[in-house]
Amino acid sequence: MELKIIKNLPRFFVYFTILVFVSCTPATYNVRDNFKPAENKVSKILIMPLDIELSELTAGGLKEPKADWTQAAKTHIMSALDKSMRAVNANIQSCDPSVETPEQARINQQLSKLHEVVGGTILIHKYIPAFNLPTKKDSFDWTLGGGVKTLKDLYDADYAMFIYIRDSYASGGRKALIVGAALLGVTVQGGAQRGFVSLVDLNTGDIVWFNRIARGHGDLRSEKPATETVTYLLKGCPL
Amino acid sequence: MIRFCRYLPVVVMLAFFLMSCATAPVSDVRPGQTPELESDEAGLWMHMDKIEKKLKHSDRIETDADLNQYVRDIVAKLKPELADDLRIYIVRTPHFNASMAPNGFMQLWTGALLRCENEAQLAYIIGHEIGHYQKRHSLQQWRVMRNTSSTLAFVSLATAVAGVGFVGDVASLVAVAGVFAYSRDQEREADQIGFDLMVKAGYDPLEAVKIWQQMEKEREAARDKKQFILFATHPKAEERIETLKTLAQQLTGTSGELDGFKTPYTAATATFRPQWLRDELRKRKYNASEVVLNNLLESGADPAQMCFFQGELHRLRAEEHDLKKSVDCYAKAIAHENTPAVAHRSMGLLQWKLGQKDDAVRCFKNYLEAAPDASDLDMIKAYIDELELENE
Amino acid sequence: MNKRFFIFIAIILLLSACVQYKLVETGKPQLLAQAFEVEPQINWSKTAYKKIEKWTVDGPALEAITFYKGYVDGESLYTIHNAQKNLPVYRNSMTPNEIMEFFVDSLIAVDRAGYEWANFSASKATTSGLRPFKFAEQRGFRFDLEFSSANGLKYKGFVIGSVIEEKLYLICYSGEKQHYYPKYKAAAEKVVASLNLVEHNQ
Numbered sequence: 105m106e107l108k109i110i111k112n113l114p115r116f117f118v119y120f121t122i123l124v125f126v127s128c129t130p131a132t133y134n135v136r137d138n139f140k141p142a143e144n145k146v147s148k149i150l151i152m153p154l155d156i157e158l159s160e161l162t163a164g165g166l167k168e169p170k171a172d173w174t175q176a177a178k179t180h181i182m183s184a185l186d187k188s189m190r191a192v193n194a195n196i197q198s199c200d201p202s203v204e205t206p207e208q209a210r211i212n213q214q215l216s217k218l219h220e221v222v223g224g225t226i227l228i229h230k231y232i233p234a235f236n237l238p239t240k241k242d243s244f245d246w247t248l249g250g251g252v253k254t255l256k257d258l259y260d261a262d263y264a265m266f267i268y269i270r271d272s273y274a275s276g277g278r279k280a281l282i283v284g285a286a287l288l289g290v291t292v293q294g295g296a297q298r299g300f301v302s303l304v305d306l307n308t309g310d311i312v313w314f315n316r317i318a319r320g321h322g323d324l325r326s327e328k329p330a331t332e333t334v335t336y337l338l339k340g341c342p343l
Numbered sequence: 344m345i346r347f348c349r350y351l352p353v354v355v356m357l358a359f360f361l362m363s364c365a366t367a368p369v370s371d372v373r374p375g376q377t378p379e380l381e382s383d384e385a386g387l388w389m390h391m392d393k394i395e396k397k398l399k400h401s402d403r404i405e406t407d408a409d410l411n412q413y414v415r416d417i418v419a420k421l422k423p424e425l426a427d428d429l430r431i432y433i434v435r436t437p438h439f440n441a442s443m444a445p446n447g448f449m450q451l452w453t454g455a456l457l458r459c460e461n462e463a464q465l466a467y468i469i470g471h472e473i474g475h476y477q478k479r480h481s482l483q484q485w486r487v488m489r490n491t492s493s494t495l496a497f498v499s500l501a502t503a504v505a506g507v508g509f510v511g512d513v514a515s516l517v518a519v520a521g522v523f524a525y526s527r528d529q530e531r532e533a534d535q536i537g538f539d540l541m542v543k544a545g546y547d548p549l550e551a552v553k554i555w556q557q558m559e560k561e562r563e564a565a566r567d568k569k570q571f572i573l574f575a576t577h578p579k580a581e582e583r584i585e586t587l588k589t590l591a592q593q594l595t596g597t598s599g600e601l602d603g604f605k606t607p608y609t610a611a612t613a614t615f616r617p618q619w620l621r622d623e624l625r626k627r628k629y630n631a632s633e634v635v636l637n638n639l640l641e642s643g644a645d646p647a648q649m650c651f652f653q654g655e656l657h658r659l660r661a662e663e664h665d666l667k668k669s670v671d672c673y674a675k676a677i678a679h680e681n682t683p684a685v686a687h688r689s690m691g692l693l694q695w696k697l698g699q700k701d702d703a704v705r706c707f708k709n710y711l712e713a714a715p716d717a718s719d720l721d722m723i724k725a726y727i728d729e730l731e732l733e734n735e
Numbered sequence: 736m737n738k739r740f741f742i743f744i745a746i747i748l749l750l751s752a753c754v755q756y757k758l759v760e761t762g763k764p765q766l767l768a769q770a771f772e773v774e775p776q777i778n779w780s781k782t783a784y785k786k787i788e789k790w791t792v793d794g795p796a797l798e799a800i801t802f803y804k805g806y807v808d809g810e811s812l813y814t815i816h817n818a819q820k821n822l823p824v825y826r827n828s829m830t831p832n833e834i835m836e837f838f839v840d841s842l843i844a845v846d847r848a849g850y851e852w853a854n855f856s857a858s859k860a861t862t863s864g865l866r867p868f869k870f871a872e873q874r875g876f877r878f879d880l881e882f883s884s885a886n887g888l889k890y891k892g893f894v895i896g897s898v899i900e901e902k903l904y905l906i907c908y909s910g911e912k913q914h915y916y917p918k919y920k921a922a923a924e925k926v927v928a929s930l931n932l933v934e935h936n937q
Contacts, residue, residue, distance in 0.1 A: 157390065166489055171378075181609035213400050217888040218911060225794035237780040238758035239792045246793060249914025326754070402859050402883035435859065481767050511912055661826075692830055694836050719865035722876060 133315035133340035134230060134244040141343050142262075143243035147194045149343075150306070151185065152216065153201075154178050155268045158324060161295050161315065163277030173300060173325050177271070180330035185265075188334060192343045211254045219266055222246050223300060226314055248309040256306040264306055267337070269299030269317070271324050297322040301337050313342050359476045369479045374424045383489070384482050388446040395448045400433055405433035405453065405615065405665045413611040414451065417466050421540040422473050429476065431469075437622035439558060443472040445481040456612055457619040458557065458635060460642045463550035463603030474536030480529045534583060536591055548591040550603040555587065557638060565631040605643075616644065617683070620652045629660040647679035651686040658689065669693060677709075684713035688723065700730050756780040759790060761769060766933065767781075768804035768904070770907035771871055773928040777922045785814055790926075796884070798910030798919050800926060805902040812841035819870040827901055831876035835862055840914065842882070870904070871930040880909060883937060895927055 141147065158173035182198070189196050204212060226246055229237050255264055273295040274282060285292040298315040317337055323329035378384035378672045398404065405411070410433065419426040430448045449472050454455075459465045475481065481558040525533070542548050623632050633656060640649040654672030657665040673690040676682045691706030707727050711717065748800035759765055759779040764772045767788065779790035779800070786806065791799040803812060811822040823840045826833075839860050869879035875897030882890050892909030908923035910916035 155393075157393070159386070162489055164489070168383065169390040171382075171384035171389040172380045174386075174389060175380065198910055214888065216912065217884070217886050218913065220886055221796050221884065221911065222794075225796050229794050234755065237794065239755050239778050239780045239793065240794075247914070249918075251913045286505060328493070366762040397886065401887040402889075626842055627823070628845070688832070692832060695830070696828060719832065719878075721866035725867045726830070 111220035118287055120282075126215070131340070133313065134226070134313040135340060135342050137243050137244070137245055139310075139312045139342055147343065148260065149189060149194050149196045150255065150259045151182070151196050151198055152219075152264055152266045153199050154181060154270070155266075156181070156299075156324075157269075158271045158273070161272045161274045161278050161293075163275065163281050165278075167272055168275075168276075173273075174319045176326070177206075177269075177324035177330065180324060180327050181267070181334055182288040183327070184318075185338075187331075188338055192194070192341075194343050196265075197259060199259075206260060208254050211251065212258075215248060215255065216266075217252050218251065219302070222248060222311065223266070223302060225269070225312070226302075227300065227316060228312075231316060240329045244311075244314075246311045246314075247292075248304055248311070250309055252304060252306050252309040261306055262309070263312070263343075264304045265301065266303045266304070267299070269297065269337075271322070273323075273325075278295050285290070294320060296320050297324075297333065299337075303341065303343070304316040313340065315339055315341070348473070350482050369483050371477050372425075372428075372479050374428060376428075380442045383486070384445070384479075387482065387485055389450065391446040394431070395432075395444065395446065398434070398448070398450070404436045405435055407615070410611055410615065413607070414465075414469070417462065418468055420544045421466060421470050422477075422628065425473065425477065429473070435618075435622065437619065437626050439471050439561075441468050443475040443481070445476075445479065445485070447476060449476075453615070453619045453622065457616065457623060458638075459608065459612075459637070461550060461558075461603035461605040462608040463541060463546035464554045465608065466544060466546050467537050467548075467551040467554065470537030470540035471533045472537075473540060474533030475525065475529070477536060478529070478532055480525050480533070483529070484525060502592070531586075534586065535590075538587060539732045542594060545673055547603050548587070548594060552587045552591060555584045557634075559584070560638075561631045564634045565628060609644075613645070617648065617652075620648075624656060625654070626657060627659070629656055632656060645681070647676050647682040647686075650676035651681070651683050651689070654689060658693065666693070666697075670697075682713075684717070685711055687713060688717075688719075691726075695726070695730065700734055704734075753932065756782050770899070770902075770933060771904070772929075772931045772933050773926050775922075776925045776929075777919075783809075787813075792919055792922075793915060798915040799908075800923050801904040801907045801909070803903070803907070804903060807902055812838065813845045825903055827898070829898075831865060834876070834903065834905075835865055835878050835894075836897075838894060838896075838907075839863075839880075843885075852864055852884060866915075868895050870895055870899075871932045873897050873899055873932065880907070881912075882909075889913070899932070 112123070156174060156177055157169055159167040159169045160173075161167055182196075186196050201209065228235050229240060230244070243278050255261070278292075278294065282292045282294055296319065298318050300314065302311050302315075303313040304310070305312050315337060318335075322333045322336065324333055378388055411431070414431050414433065417427070418429055418431060422429075428447045432448060432450050433456065434450050436452045436454060437457070438452055439453055439458050440450075440452045442450045444450075449469070451469070451472075455468055456465065459468070538548055538551055541551065557679050562580070620636070623635060626632065633653075636649055638654050638657065640653075641644060650672050654676060655668040657669035657672060670690070670693055673686055673693065676686040677690060687706045687710035690702045691710060694700075694703040694706055704727055707723050711720065711723055717723065718730075747862065758781070759775050759781045760780055761775060764774045765781075766772055768786075772909060775790075777792070778793060781790050782795075783786065783789070788802040788804060789795055789799050790802075791797070806812065806825045808825065808827040812825070813822065823837050825837055828871045829837060836901050839862055841904050842860055859882065859912065862879075863879050865878040868875050870876075875895060877893060877895045880892035880894055882892075884890060889912040890909055891912045892907055894905055894907045896905040899906075906918065906927060908927075910919060
């Protein structure tokens with residue numbers, strides 16, 4: 105079997121694309137089994153460094169990374185998150201790597217990597233029916249384990265939120281191509297928003313909520329539509 | 344990456360036809376210069392910053408402080424004004440390659456460090472990469488790619504760039520090293536800069552010639568010549584050798600040390616050689632690796648170690664005459680007082696296969712004597728018991 | 736682009752048909768390579784491709800028991816098209832030391848070839864503690880393994896193996912070092928301990 109082809113194309117591009125086209129999972133989000141947030145308490149959410157990149161899709165199909173758009177998107181996301189979380193009695197806090205000792209930084213690095221792998225596992229084995237694990241069929245109980253303690257101690261937060269977004273926008277040339285191609289009956293892909301967000305309980309390491317985004321619209325470049333994206337992203341958040 | 348590179352010459356050539364009208368000339372980078380936030384260059388830097396972060400925290404970086412300092416010192420010697428803007432990562436990969444990203448991070452692969460005989464040769468490689476940075480070649484290439492609405496460009500670049508997903512896939516980091524496979528003219532320009540910098544810093548420029556000659560030898564020995572696609576893509580090694588020779592001859596009375604600063608180079612790298620050689624053998628390109636080992640031996644590397652790895656090479660290749668050759672090599676290695684303990688074990692396993700049970704037992708015992716804390720101690724003891732039982 | 740894209744989808748669908756995970760139920764003996772039986776003490780999700788069978792609970796990238804079932808002289812541990820001719824080859828004459836080397840070199844080779852099935856990235860894989868070990872009451876060996884994923888996440892593992900009737904059998908349990916490796920290690924040890932050679936009927 106030509107397994108190699110898959111490798112030659114970026115794995116997650118493939119997985120995300122499949123998510124868009126063949127996914128039959130009705131809900132985009134998952135909440136941990138029996139999760140109940142603490143009541144009558146202002147919870148503190150540590151926002152992990154945003155892994156976000158906005159790019160412009162050129163006529164040739166090349167994604168050109170945009171530094172200014174990305175920077176603007178980060179600002180908009182943080183302010184929208186702040187508002188949304190306040191509404192549910194939670195405060196957000198940003199990571200500050202400068203307060204971490206080298207040893208703490210190393211542990212947190214491993215934790216982020218573990219989150220990448222657990223996140224990838226969830227995307228593949230929870231969202232793509234063909235890869236479902238019978239051992240996880242009726243449950244959502246992935247965890248990062250006790251390694252979260254370092255983060256908890258450092259920031260005294262209750263939860264950590266991980267956000268990953270890749271957002272692309274068709275350039276003028278690309279838009280013309282889309283219209284032109286459509287006249288000929290050919291579909292050319294325009295810009296797209298892809299990503300996921302997860303909420304980790306810093307007492308247990310458990311992933312208490314996970315949501316993914318994969319759609320052909322949405323805009324993070326300016327404040328108002330960015331708020332819409334964040335609202336969409338926070339769908340099902342149990343806080 | 345190999346797949347990608349196959350298309351590359353076509354893309355680059357195609358791109359060049361379009362380039363003349365498509366891109367404005369790019370000026371040299373100034374020390375401390377960072378791009379304007381709105382520019383295409385800033386987007387490129389942002390993307391590369393992400394890749395750099397992944398590379399930095401991947402398990403493929405040689406983190407040894409002394410080795411890294413040594414390499415940084417060479418950069419400072421070559422181009423002090425840019426030294427603060429450049430970050431060097433020594434990447435554990437057994438191929439001869441180095442690469443430069445537009446935001447100032449340089450990958451130096453251990454396969455290149457293994458092959459350099461001295462500091463002058465390494466300085467030439469680093470100088471060459473500094474040349475790419477100084478001339479902002481990758482920005483130029485990026486613009487070429489972007490302005491070319493070729494499907495090939497899309498297939499190659501988009502996959503390579505998009506490849507760095509949220510899982511830090513090192514395969515795509517490697518691909519990135521190839522993304523900015525430069526044009527022939529850019530390589531020539533970088534060669535010239537690398538050469539000038541090494542001469543200015545007091546290195547013997549003829550060492551630059553030697554490294555290409557060495558690569559040529561290796562390529563000739565290799566069965567699968569297509570594998571040599573990296574640093575040596577273009578211009579051809581012969582052309583490089585000729586150009587560099589001519590340049591070197593134009594200089595009268597070179598000031599470089601005759602051995603190209605071999606002593607400090609050996610001091611900085613020798614302790615890593617066993618790991619790098621192990622990586623080299625794992626490529627399973629034994630004919631080419633044989634050239635590398637022979638060259639190391641000729642250039643004065645520790646003979647006990649080199650003979651041991653030659654023995655390993657023959658054992659692993661396992662073709663005609665290899666078994667006998669590996670016995671000979673191990674024997675040579677063992678004759679040296681500072682032989683690696685594992686040479687005894689390798690010899691023992693071979694003797695066992697050859698039916699020389701007494702010799703095998705003796706070798707295993709020598710191994711355990713030389714490495715009393717060996718982590719496979721119990722296994723070796725079991726071998727000895729088995730052999731002695733059979734002999735009774 | 737679109738053609739390529741459809742090729743992916745086709746491959747993914749094709750692939751999913753054969754990597755589909757099936758339930759391995761607690762207490763129900765499982766036959767391996769028509770030669771062994773093991774009795775799981777917890778539920779596992781199982782998938783198989785050619786001579787490799789993988790059991791996992793939380794996901795193969797987090798933890799898995801991998802069974803390598805019966806390799807004969809001249810075979811490679813993995814099957815990859817392009818890199819096939821350059822993968823380490825198993826030889827019947829190999830000693831446990833060489834089998835350990837064969838195993839790790841195979842991991843590294845497939846890592847370099849970018850082979851997904853392996854689920855390892857073993858550029859700096861290290862082995863230790865090679866020792867004799869009873870494999871289904873047969874003479875075998877065992878060793879420990881450490882490696883990192885492509886993104887630098889640390890993993891731990893152990894491998895047991897034996898050559899029985901000129902066929903090499905290996906079982907590797909590996910998982911993310913901090914949390915997932917310890918989480919299922921005891922369960923994996925129980926699987927290994929339950930290993931039983933099945934009498935050939937024919």
